[in-house]
Amino acid sequence: MRKRRLSSIGMVRRSRALVTSPRLWKPRLVFWAGAFAIGIISAGFAWLADEAQKVFAGVVGAGGWHGYIPLALTPAGFMLCAWLAFRFFPGSQGSGIPQAIAARHLRDDDERGRFLSLRMVWGKIVLTIVGLACGASIGREGPTVQVGASIMVQAARWGGMAQARGLILAGSAAGIAAAFNTPLAGIVFAIEEMGRSYQARTNGVVLSAVILAGLASLALVGTYTYFGVSHAYAAFPGDWPLVIACGIIGGAAGALFSSATLRITRRIRRWRTEFPLSRTLIVAGCAGLVVAVVGVLSSGATFGTGYAEARGAIEGHALPPLFFVAKFVVSLASTISGIPGGLFAPSLSVGAGLGSTLGQIFGADVGLAAILGMAGYFAGVVQAPMTAFVIILEMTGNHDNVIALMAASMLGYGTARLIAPEPLYHSLARLFLADAIRRRRVEQQAS
Structure with missing residues (x-):
């Protein structure tokens, strides 16, 4: 009996030490903060992207000769974005999803940092907004994936966390979920498109990131469906x-x-x-x-x-x-x-x-x-x-x-x-x- 009692006391002490250990809680707090940041930045990114399109529409939709402004504005804007990306933000070109996939296959932190970094976060957001303000046919969802993955990689560095590949996956999923307000799609995207060789141990990481990013986004913009609500359905066999x-x-x-x-x-x-x-x-x-x-x-x-x-x-x-x-x-x-x-x-x-x-x-x-x-x-x-x-x-x-x-x-x-x-x-x-x-x-x- 005495041995059992001592054993139970030892287990309680170890559990208490684990719960109160800074080494245990610091990575978790940093991870949670990173997931919340993804949701907040995604919501702000969405608002800025909408405003950029409104500015462009206001310029070219004024009537008369304003309708021909894009013939000069759009090529010049494309060249400006391409120059800034080449000179200051190499690796930001295009969607951002291929960069996140590539980063998951790189083991060196410096090589991964060329695609995923805080510098890339701001570069990706600013240049995407400039592109939309010039009339480019682009979206913000792919860039949000690279932004989310970059934030999670930085959180891993600050929190001393391992499993960089799993965190990139989690950041990518959180980015999609926050961009469209589609949490299930974020998880499926992580499994099907980003992962391809998905590991069961990343389940909790991905789910936690999607939930926290989604909560942050909902706190700012509320509940909504991206394209509204449709009631159309395909009748069988006619449709x-x-x-x-x-x-x-x-x-x-x-x-x-x-x-x-x-x-x-x-x-x-x-x-x-x-x-x-x-x-x-x-x-x-x-x-x-x-x-x-x-x-x-x-x-x-x-x-x-x-x-x-x-x-x-x-x-x-x-x-x-x-x-x-x-x-x-x-x-x-x-x-x-x-x-x-x-x-x-x-x-x-x-x-x-x-x-x-x-x-x-x-x-x-x-x-x-x-x-x-x-x-x-x-x-x-x-x-x-x-x-x-x-x-x-x-x-x-x-x-x-x-x-x-x-x-x-x-x-x-x-x-x-x-x-x-x-x-x-x-x-x-x-x-x-x-x-x-x-x-x-x-x-x-x-x-």
Whole structure:
């Protein structure tokens, strides 16, 4: 009895020591603070991005000759963003998701810090806002992933935490969850797109980060659904030809976007090797001019994220039949331009436009067709079908359309795999990894 009593006393003392130990609580407090920071910064980033688009719309929408301002403003803005990214924030170009994926494969802190750092947080946010203020067809969701991962990596340094790969995963998931107010999509995105080789021990880390970031975001902006609430659903069997068409055609269009992005990006990288800065600026200026010309011809409909157009289509307002083609072109130009900016929101806008056109052809409900087109096209671009249907489900609040969304996403994914076997984000991540390896070899030879 005495031995048991002593053993129990020893266990209580050890438990008390663990609970009160600063070494135990410091990493947790720093992690929680990092997750809250992701939610707060994401909410502020969203507000600034919306304001930037309003400023641009106010400048070009004043009537008369103001409608032609983008022909000068947009190329100049693209070149400014590309120069700032090249000179002060290397590694900030593009979406930000490939950089976070690449950082998970790097073991050296200095190499990882080239993609994920506090400096990158501010650079990514500022340059994305400048791009939106110039009319670029980009989104803030991919950049929020890089921002979230950067904050978590910094928290790991301050808190003395290990498991950097798991923390990058958690920061990325929290970024998506806070950007769209879609916690489930953040978790699925971490498993399907970021992780690929997901480890069960990161479950608690990812869930904790998503919950805390979501609470911080909700405290600032409240509860909302990104595209409002839709009540459209696909009736069986009448609407299922539309489901199949949106899945297959949307997936094929998404694969075309993904394949074109990879091919053009690789050629640009080879072409600018000899004169990196000057040719980077040439590419950015030409891409900005394409965005400006298409935007002027479309009366400004293709500038920015495309959120308003996508939401209008979901609410039942048909988009022009060729809107999705124009938005596809400007989104491709913005993606390959070398300026920071994501493609989540523009891709959803292209998908909504494609679905709207197919809905008019099939004589179906435009709102339903827009949602299905978003699922098929987005799944084709990122080749992540679970992320596609979960994120659209949460953004529209429509739980009656789950099976149709799943079917459109899976058809889009399957079609895209036949056309473009390489997933876009992971293929781009390999380019960043190649740069890191090349830089390491140069440094080793110099030393």
